[in-house]
Amino acid sequence: MNTPQNVLSINQNYAERYGFHDPEDYFLKAPKGIDHELVEMISLKKGEPQWMRDVRHKALDVFFEKPMPRWGNSRLLGEIDFDNIHYYIKPKGEQANNWDDVHDDIKRTFDRLGVPEAERKFLAGVTAQYESEVVYHSIREDLEQQGVLFCDMDSGLRLHPEIVKRYFGTIIPTRDNKFAALNTAAWSGGSFIYVPKNIRVDIPLQAYFRINAENMGQFERTLIIADEGSSVHYIEGCTAPTYSSDSLHSAVVELVAMKGAHIRYTTIQNWSTNVLNLVTKRAHAYEDAVVEWVDGNLGSKLTMKYPSIVLKGERAHGEVLSIAFAGHGQHQDAGAKMVHAAPNTTSRIVSKSISKDDGRSSYRGLVKMARGSHGCRTSVECDALLIGEHARSDTYPTMDIAEADVHVEHEARVSKVGEEQLFYLQCRGLDADKARLMIVNGFIEPFVKELPMEYAVELNRLIELEMEGSVG
Amino acid sequence: MADTDRKPDATMSIPDEAKVGEVSRLLGESGDLRDARLSAYRSLAVATLPDRVQHLWRFTNPAHLLPGDPAAAAAAAWPVAVAAGAAAAARIVLRAGTAPVVNVSPEAAAAGLAVTPIVSSADLAAHAGDEEGAAFELFRGLNEALWNCGVRIIAPRGAVLGAPIHVRVQAGAGAVLPRIVVEVGEGAEVTLVEEHTGGRLGTRVVGRTELVAAAAARLHHVLVQRWEDGINGHLTARARVGREADLLTTFASLGGDRAKVELLTDLAGEGARSEMMGIAFGTGNQRFDHHTRHRHLACNTWSNIDFKAVADGSSRSSYTGLIRIEEKARASEAYQENRNLLLSSAGRADSIPELEILNEDVSCSHGATVAPVDPAQVFYLQSRGLAPGEAVRLVVQGFLAKAIDRLPDGTREAVAGLVDSRLEGLRGRAA
Numbered sequence: 070m071n072t073p074q075n076v077l078s079i080n081q082n083y084a085e086r087y088g089f090h091d092p093e094d095y096f097l098k099a100p101k102g103i104d105h106e107l108v109e110m111i112s113l114k115k116g117e118p119q120w121m122r123d124v125r126h127k128a129l130d131v132f133f134e135k136p137m138p139r140w141g142n143s144r145l146l147g148e149i150d151f152d153n154i155h156y157y158i159k160p161k162g163e164q165a166n167n168w169d170d171v172h173d174d175i176k177r178t179f180d181r182l183g184v185p186e187a188e189r190k191f192l193a194g195v196t197a198q199y200e201s202e203v204v205y206h207s208i209r210e211d212l213e214q215q216g217v218l219f220c221d222m223d224s225g226l227r228l229h230p231e232i233v234k235r236y237f238g239t240i241i242p243t244r245d246n247k248f249a250a251l252n253t254a255a256w257s258g259g260s261f262i263y264v265p266k267n268i269r270v271d272i273p274l275q276a277y278f279r280i281n282a283e284n285m286g287q288f289e290r291t292l293i294i295a296d297e298g299s300s301v302h303y304i305e306g307c308t309a310p311t312y313s314s315d316s317l318h319s320a321v322v323e324l325v326a327m328k329g330a331h332i333r334y335t336t337i338q339n340w341s342t343n344v345l346n347l348v349t350k351r352a353h354a355y356e357d358a359v360v361e362w363v364d365g366n367l368g369s370k371l372t373m374k375y376p377s378i379v380l381k382g383e384r385a386h387g388e389v390l391s392i393a394f395a396g397h398g399q400h401q402d403a404g405a406k407m408v409h410a411a412p413n414t415t416s417r418i419v420s421k422s423i424s425k426d427d428g429r430s431s432y433r434g435l436v437k438m439a440r441g442s443h444g445c446r447t448s449v450e451c452d453a454l455l456i457g458e459h460a461r462s463d464t465y466p467t468m469d470i471a472e473a474d475v476h477v478e479h480e481a482r483v484s485k486v487g488e489e490q491l492f493y494l495q496c497r498g499l500d501a502d503k504a505r506l507m508i509v510n511g512f513i514e515p516f517v518k519e520l521p522m523e524y525a526v527e528l529n530r531l532i533e534l535e536m537e538g539s540v541g
Numbered sequence: 542m543a544d545t546d547r548k549p550d551a552t553m554s555i556p557d558e559a560k561v562g563e564v565s566r567l568l569g570e571s572g573d574l575r576d577a578r579l580s581a582y583r584s585l586a587v588a589t590l591p592d593r594v595q596h597l598w599r600f601t602n603p604a605h606l607l608p609g610d611p612a613a614a615a616a617a618a619w620p621v622a623v624a625a626g627a628a629a630a631a632r633i634v635l636r637a638g639t640a641p642v643v644n645v646s647p648e649a650a651a652a653g654l655a656v657t658p659i660v661s662s663a664d665l666a667a668h669a670g671d672e673e674g675a676a677f678e679l680f681r682g683l684n685e686a687l688w689n690c691g692v693r694i695i696a697p698r699g700a701v702l703g704a705p706i707h708v709r710v711q712a713g714a715g716a717v718l719p720r721i722v723v724e725v726g727e728g729a730e731v732t733l734v735e736e737h738t739g740g741r742l743g744t745r746v747v748g749r750t751e752l753v754a755a756a757a758a759r760l761h762h763v764l765v766q767r768w769e770d771g772i773n774g775h776l777t778a779r780a781r782v783g784r785e786a787d788l789l790t791t792f793a794s795l796g797g798d799r800a801k802v803e804l805l806t807d808l809a810g811e812g813a814r815s816e817m818m819g820i821a822f823g824t825g826n827q828r829f830d831h832h833t834r835h836r837h838l839a840c841n842t843w844s845n846i847d848f849k850a851v852a853d854g855s856s857r858s859s860y861t862g863l864i865r866i867e868e869k870a871r872a873s874e875a876y877q878e879n880r881n882l883l884l885s886s887a888g889r890a891d892s893i894p895e896l897e898i899l900n901e902d903v904s905c906s907h908g909a910t911v912a913p914v915d916p917a918q919v920f921y922l923q924s925r926g927l928a929p930g931e932a933v934r935l936v937v938q939g940f941l942a943k944a945i946d947r948l949p950d951g952t953r954e955a956v957a958g959l960v961d962s963r964l965e966g967l968r969g970r971a972a
Contacts, residue, residue, distance in 0.1 A: 139592065438911075440886075455901035459868065464896040465596075470911040473883035477911040479894070485901040 083311065083368075087182065088341055090281050090310035091174045095200070097159040101284065102152045105129060108254050111157050115223055115257075118230060121237075128243045128253035135247040138373075141433070142400050145371040149345060154286040154317055156255045158200040164221070171197075171205050178279060179205070182308065194219045194274040198289060200281060201257040212270060218263040219274055222290045225261025232263055236292055240323035240351050240379075249349045252288045252321040259289030259320065264299040264330075273302040273335070273521060280309035280316050280344065291322040295330035295358075304335040304521065308368070311341040315370065318344055324352035326360050328382065333361040335520065340368040342398060348374040356382030356411075363519050364391040366401045375433060377406035380414035380445075387416040392516040395428030395460075404433040404465075405449075409442040409475070418449040421513055424460035431463040432481070440471045451481035454512055555607060555679075556687060558582055563612035564689050567638050570660075577662035582686035591679055596893050600859035601801050601830040603679065606775045608716035608745045611637070611687040628951055630702040631656050635690040635710045637717040643692070646704070653697040654706070664693050665722065680775045680803075684718050684749035691720035694733070698726035698755070705732035705763070705949050710748065712740035712768060721750040725758040727783075732761040732949050735778075740797070742771030752780040754788055756810060761789040763952055764804075767959060768796035770825075777803045784810030784839075791947050792819035793956045794829050795963075801830040808835065808842035808870070815844040818944040820956075822963050823856025823888070833862040833877075837870035846877040849944055851937060852888030853963070859891040864907070868899040877907035882914065882940055884933070884967070930968045937964055 097114070099107055108129050112122040137146055162172035171179070179197050194208035196219075203221035212219070218229060226233045243253045260276045280287050295301050309316060318340060326332045332352065340346055346369040352360040362376035378387030389405035407416040422430035432451045453462035464481045486508050494504035510517075517525045561582050565575040590603045630649035633656060634642040643656045659665065694706060710719045717740075725731045735750060746768070754760045764778060774797055782788045794800055806815045821829045835844045850858035864875045881890035892909040914936050922932035938960070945957050 140595075453898070455898065455903075458900060458902075460901050462896065462898045464894070464907070466893060466895075466909070467596075468890070468892040468909060468911060470881070470883070470891065471889045473886045473888055473913045475883075475911065475913070477909075479892070479907075479909040481894075481896060481907050483896055483898045483903060483905040485903075 083341060087308035087339065088311035089181070091178055093282055094161060094174065095158050096161045097157070098282070099155055099157040101155055103129070103154075103156045103255060107156060111255065111257065114159070117226065120234065121226060124238065124243070125254050128250045131243050132247060132250035132254055135250060137247060141373050141402050142371050145345065145400065148315070149317060154284055155282060156286050156288070157257060158282055158285060159202050160199045160204055162204065164203055165205050166207050168205065175199050175204050178281070179277065182277065182279070196221055196260055196276045198258045198276065198278045200285060201287065203258050208274075215268050216265040217268060217270060218261065220261055222259040222261045222292065223257070225292070229261070229263065232294065233261065233292065236294060236323065236325060240325065240353055241321050241349050245349060248319045248347045249321050252290060252319050252349070255286065255288045256290035256321065257288060259291040260293070260303070261291070262293040262301060262303065264295045264301045266296045267298040269299060270301045273304045275304045275306070278305065278307040280318065280340075283312040284314055284316060286317040286319065289320045291320065293323070293332060293334070294325045295327060295332050297327045298329045300331035302333040302335065304337075306337045306339065308339050309341045309344050312343050314343065316344045318346045318348070320348045322348070322350040324360060326352060326354045326358035328356045329358060331359045333363065335363040337365045338368055338372065342368065342370050344369045346372040346374065348372075350374065351377040351379065352387070353379050353381050354385035354387055357384050358382060359386045359388070361388040361390070362405070363516070364389065364403065365516070366391070366393045366403050370398065371400045371402065373402045375404045375406050375435075377408070378416065379408045379410055380416065381410050383411050383413050385411065385414045387414070389418045389420075390516055390519055391420050392513055393420075393422040393430045395422070395424045395430040397426040397428060399428045401430040402433060403431070406435040406437075407447055408437045408439070409445040409447065410439050412441065412443040412445065414442065414445050416447045418447075419515060420451045421516055422451075422453045422462060423456065423509070423512075424453065424462050425456040427457070427459040427461075429461040429463070431465060433465045435467045435469065436477060436479070437469045438472045438475045438477065442472050443474045445472070445475045447477050449479040452512065453481070453483040454509065455483065455485050555683070556611060560610065560612050561686055564687055567612055567689065568640070573662050574660070577665065578686045581682060585679065585682040585686065596861045596895070597832055599861070600857075600891060601799065601828065605799055606680070606745065606747070606773050606801060608683065608687070608718060608747050611689045611716045611718050613715050628704055629707045630654060630704045631694075631706045633692055633706070633708045635692060635708065635719045635721075637689045637713060637715065639690060641690065641692040649702055649704070652700045652702060654700060654702060655695040655697075657693050659691040659693050659720065659722065680747055681749055681777055684720060684747050684777070688718045688720035688749065690717070691722070693722040695724045696726055696729040696731045698728060700726065700729040700731075702731050705734045705951075707734045707736070709736045709738060710746075711738055712744050712746055712772065714741055714744060717744065717746045717748075719746070719748045723750070723752045725752070725754045725760045727755040728757045729755070730759040732763065734763040734765065734949065734952050736765045736767070737774070737776070738767055740768045740772040744768075744772045746772065746774035746776070748774065748776040750776075750778040752778065752788075754780065754782050754786040756784040756786060758783065758786045760787070761791070761949065763948060764790070764792040764802070765952060765956060766794045766796055766800060766802070768800070770796075770798060772797040773799040775801045777805065779805040780815070781807045781809050782813040782815055785812040786810060786814070788815045789947070790815070790817040790819070791944065793945075793948070794819070794821040794831065795956075795959050797827070799828040799830075801832070803832045803834075805834045806836070806844065808837045808844060809839060811839045812841045813839060814842070817844075817846045817848070818947050819848045820941050820944045821850040821858050822941070822960055823850070823852050823858055824854045824963055824966075825856060826854065827856040829857070830859045832860075835864050835875060837864075837866040837873045837875060839869070840871045840873070842870055842873045844875045847944065848879045849882070849941055850879070850890060851882045851884060851941070852890050853884040853966070855885070855887035855889075857889040857891070861893040861895065862907075863895045863897065864905065865897040866899060866903050866905065871900055871902045874904045876905070879909040880940070881909075881911040882937065883911065884914065884937070934964045934967045937967070
């Protein structure tokens with residue numbers, strides 16, 4: 070770590086740490102492409118009720134009918150070949166709740182990724198998803214006894230159909246966008262969480278998503294409901310092997326925070342750079358509820374993800390804190406949406422991005438104040454740091470304000486590491502590398518301090534690797 | 542899309558090719574100029590209106606801005622005389638279907654200022670075409686093919702004009718497509734006031750102004766839009782700023798029903814600078830849609846935008862502003878600020894300030910706010926004995942003052958007067 074190198078990038082050791090892949094040995098690998106037959110097959114295999122099967126079929130029609138988005142990175146979007154994707158792969162073995170029962174190959178994978186170790190140390194519950202299915206799941210007993218439901222989405226549908234039916238697709242309707250429709254048609258896996266009234270889950274619940282096969286499409290579906298006065302923190306992480314052809318990850322995540330509830334949803338997205346990550350995430354926050362998206366985007370070739378919060382109840386608060394890192398060949402098109410639909414609601418968006426080499430990071434956001442949203446406040450802050458001559462940063466915020474009695478602020482800054490800051494630190498005896506690292510660490514500090522300790526340490530380490538030798 | 546809360550305007554279609562010949566005949570043009578119009582018309586992607594998914598057209602339906610019949614504007618019967626008052630280097634009036642009425646002051650003529658009608662395609666040569674190699678954007682292309690009044694203004698190298706050039710575009714009934722071409726030579730100093738007035742219900746204006754500031758030139762472009770009610774219009778001003786040249790753009794958008802204004806600035810030469818300050822004040826059901834685009838194409842370029850909008854009644858102001866710093870434009874700085882003041886609960890403001898930064902050696906920031914009049918300021922003024930309505934008036938005046946102050950003499954008083962007449966209504970209103 071002390072030998073400065075000329076060309077450094079974040080995830081420079083990705084291949085060795087996450088980029089490996091297991092031999093492909095599946096219980097079922099659906100042929101490439103998607104049609105009604107495949108949707109029927111997925112639904113049958115899962116033994117789903119008729120209503121869900123109908124939802125899937127309708128969604129597939131919507132997917133076929135909707136055009137591709139005409140905004141964002143249309144070049145990379147245009148490269149997606151929907152006929153060259155495996156939409157469903159079921160790994161060997163049944164879902165286990167004891168780590169020892171997980172199929173050996175898969176267990177080795179997650180061992181290598183450090184998932185079980187993390188669970189022992191600091192998590193209240195874990196699911197691990199491999200390709201289309203959740204292969205391991207556990208939750209602390211005391212939480213279970215308090216009535217906290219935490220399982221994969223398929224089990225959620227089987228065991229708690231009344232809750233799933235009530236909320237599924239209500240936050241993000243099928244017609245929301247092409248990729249949400251695709252997810253609704255082909256979804257498999259993901260997490261289902263229900264936290265009963267006034268229960269506070271103090272330790273985070275975690276899900277880890279892993280793609281192993283080439284040309285895989287992973288479509289997990291997550292639904293989190295925090296009942297009145299409850300609180301929960303959910304963390305997800307994801308990696309995939311490095312292949313020469315692309316995989317598609319297209320999740321739909323729906324959150325409901327009832328009156329006075331608090332949900333924090335943390336994502337550390339570290340897909341390999343052959344994954345297109347097109348995700349729809351939205352939350353509804355009722356009276357006095359708080360929803361926070363903490364969103365880190367480090368990996369993937371293209372990410373298009375704009376976590377949204379609809380503030381539906383008076384005094385609800387929404388927060389998005391995000392950091393994007395775009396290295397060589399990457400485009401992080403991330404942002405946030407806040408819709409103020411009730412009086413006296415407040416929100417804050419802090420977005421930090423670092424573009425390095427020929428990486429491109431874009432902030433794309435929306436703040437909407439509906440008519441009648443009296444006394445609302447929002448502030449949006451975007452900071453971008455550029456490292457390298459070919460780095461690119463874009464800011465595309467949208468403010469749509471239909472009420473006079475509100476306060477809306479947006480600020481963005483783009484700069485390179487300041488010469489005078491470097492000079493100051495060097496005067497204090499730091500070498501150029503250390504000084505630069507310190508500045509970058511300071512830049513992302515507001516984000517890192519919101520992460521659980523283990524993630525913060527990991528992120529700092531990644532940044533340290535990335536910054537090494539970037540002077541000269 | 543965004544303006545469903547409003548009853549639909551009559552939409553018009555894109556004029557057909559025969560109109561090109563008719564307009565050309567109306568103006569008694571040479572065949573050369575007619576051919577230039579035809580080729581512009583044919584290079585338009587005529588059949589399609591702009592894609593409304595793009596931010597540029599998110600807030601305005603392009604069909605509402607299409608001109609009707611640009612050849613129908615028969616030469617107005619009444620003659621217009623312009624006197625060259627002491628306060629102007631030149632006074633010019635443009636009306637659809639007629640030659641420009643021009644009066645240049647002796648001092649300006651002595652300094653070499655030339656104001657001429659556009660008579661050949663060579664007069665447009667420096668400005669022909671749109672973006673490098675790209676097809677015309679619809680409205681710029683429509684003007685290129687169908688402009689029905691125009692003038693060319695040339696300030697030669699080193700000409701320093703002590704007073705502003707005043708161009709008034711007088712809209713009548715029907716379609717007005719003014720074309721203004723301005724060339725400011727090396728080291729020359731020019732103030733150009735472009736004022737859009739007149740019109741009546743159903744008038745459509747598609748205006749295009751092309752400005753070129755050569756090396757070390759100083760150009761102040763003033764764009765005042767004070768149409769009557771019932772007019773929809775689309776105005777484009779495109780400026781190319783040369784090496785070490787300085788462009789100051791000040792604008793005030795006040796009139797019309799729907800007005801879309803595009804201010805496109807290319808910082809083309811090393812060390813070029815552009816400063817832009819503007820205001821919009823909407824009342825009733827007015828719709829303003831402003832777009833600015835600053836492209837930094839060379840090293841050491843600098844730009845700053847300060848746009849302030851006030852929305853009263855159920856009016857709406859939309860702003861999209863793009864700063865793009867190209868990879869080769871090293872050591873550049875760009876700043877952009879858009880502040881919106883909402884005076885009524887039905888007033889509305891949208892703001893999309895965008896940045897595209899393609900190299901690291903820049904300093905760039907933007908800010909946007911939307912808020913009502915600050916109650917603390919009103920309270921302070923009330924505690925000094927002002928009535929609530931009076932206090933609000935003063936706060937709004939203060940909000941706009943910085944931009945209005947930058948307008949040249951004469952124009953400043955006129956714009957301040959128009960703003961004040963809009964503020965009259967606030968006098969009786971409670972805070």
